[in-house]
Amino acid sequence: xQQVKQNSPSLSVQEGRISxxxxxxxxSMFDYFLWYKKYPAxxxxxxxxxxxxxxxxxxxxxTVFLNKSAKHxxxxxxxxxPGDSAVYFCAASGAGGTSYGxxxxxxxxxxxxxx
Amino acid sequence: NxxxxxxxxxxxxxxxxSMTLQCTQDMNHNYMYWYRQDPGMGLKLxxxxxxxGITDKGEVxxxxxxxxxxxxxxxxxxxxxxxxxxxxYFCASSSHDGNPYEQYFGPGTRLTVT
Numbered sequence: 001x002q003q004v005k006q007n008s009p010s011l012s013v014q015e016g017r018i019s020x021x022x023x024x025x026x027x028s029m030f031d032y033f034l035w036y037k038k039y040p041a042x043x044x045x046x047x048x049x050x051x052x053x054x055x056x057x058x059x060x061x062x063t064v065f066l067n068k069s070a071k072h073x074x075x076x077x078x079x080x081x082p083g084d085s086a087v088y089f090c091a092a093s094g095a096g097g098t099s100y101g102x103x104x105x106x107x108x109x110x111x112x113x114x115x
Numbered sequence: 116n117x118x119x120x121x122x123x124x125x126x127x128x129x130x131x132x133s134m135t136l137q138c139t140q141d142m143n144h145n146y147m148y149w150y151r152q153d154p155g156m157g158l159k160l161x162x163x164x165x166x167x168g169i170t171d172k173g174e175v176x177x178x179x180x181x182x183x184x185x186x187x188x189x190x191x192x193x194x195x196x197x198x199x200x201x202x203x204y205f206c207a208s209s210s211h212d213g214n215p216y217e218q219y220f221g222p223g224t225r226l227t228v229t
Contacts, residue, residue, distance in 0.1 A: 004157070032216055043119070043205050043220025044158070089157060093216055101146045101165070101209055101216060102173065105157030 003027045004092050006106035013113050019077040021109050023090030026071065030092040034103070035064060035075045038087045047088075048075070080113045087111075117141055119221035121206050127227045128196040136191040136224050138206030145211040147189040148173075148218065149181065151202040158205060164189055165211070196228045 005024045013019045021035075031052035036044035050057040050064045050073070057064050063076045077084055090106040122137045140147065145166045150158040160173030164183040178200055180192040189208075193200060203225050207218040 006157075009155070034216055041222065043207070043222050045220065046217045049214070049216060091157075091216075101148075101211075101218075102160060102163060103158075103216060103218065104174075105150075105159070107155060107157045 001026075002107075003030075004090055004104050004106040006088075006090055006109050008109050009107070010110040010112070013080045013111065015082055015113055015115050016079045019075075019080045019084065019111055019113065021075040021077075021088050021090075021111065023073045023075075023106050024071060025073075025092050027092070027094070027104075028071070029094045030104075032093045033064070033066060033073050034091045034093075035062075036089045036091060036105075038089065038108070044089055077111075080111075082113050082115050085111055085113050119206055119208055119219050121204075121221035121224050123224060124222070125225045127229065128193075130196060130198065130228060132196050133192070133194050134196070134226075136193070136204055136206075136226075138189045138191065138221060139187050140189075140206075140208040140219070141187065142208060142210070142219065143186060144208035144219070145186065146209045146218075147183065148207045148209075149179070149189070149191045150205045150207065151175065151200075152205065152223075153202050161191065161204075193226075198228050200226065201228045202226060 034049040035047040038044040091103040148163045149161040162181040164170045206221045209218045
């Protein structure tokens with residue numbers, strides 16, 4: 001049972017344009033969401049997060065949007081740069097208790113930004 | 116500050132063999148995690164620890180064991196390796212003081228069981 005889904009295995013974008021990566025979740029108990037970025041032969045690195053009490057969080061070129069009613073979040077990268085080419089993982093967690101710190105990951109989306 | 120280090124980087128095991136994947140962090144993080152990533156899949160939590168002496172199962176613990184005798188180290192033990200354990204294994208840590216969901220990952224161990 002895939003509780004966090006990234007339905008697009010890959011995305012190709014021209015440098016300077018917007019990249020939009022999508023993620024859907026099914027567990028209504030999730031209340032904290034994150035995006036991680038992974039380069040080949042490296043571990044994932046934290047990119048940006050959002051709490052369920054917000055619908056948008058921005059950090060430089062990266063913005064995450066959360067639509068709780070649709071159980072959907074998206075990551076916008078503007079403008080996209082070739083160095084952004086990587087695998088992007090969406091992750092989710094429930095609040096406190098035994099789920100504190102534990103993440104459920106999506107399958108990942110490979111982003112390729114062409115010069 | 117090395118962050119999270121993992122050894123070995125690569126390993127080939129025969130079916131039925133055992134091995135320990137090492138993980139060390141130097142950030143004084145209380146929380147540590149072991150994940151596996153199969154091709155085309157996301158990371159799945161194997162085991163986690165909220166502090167020295169405290170461990171608990173994640174989503175896919177079967178075939179693995181862990182221990183946490185110090186804050187820094189969180190080794191993962193594979194007993195009786197099976198081809199289904201062929202995967203890339205990532206260790207991660209996070210701080211209980213800051214954001215526990217912001218996890219710092221090691222570079223991974225690529226394990227093949229044949």
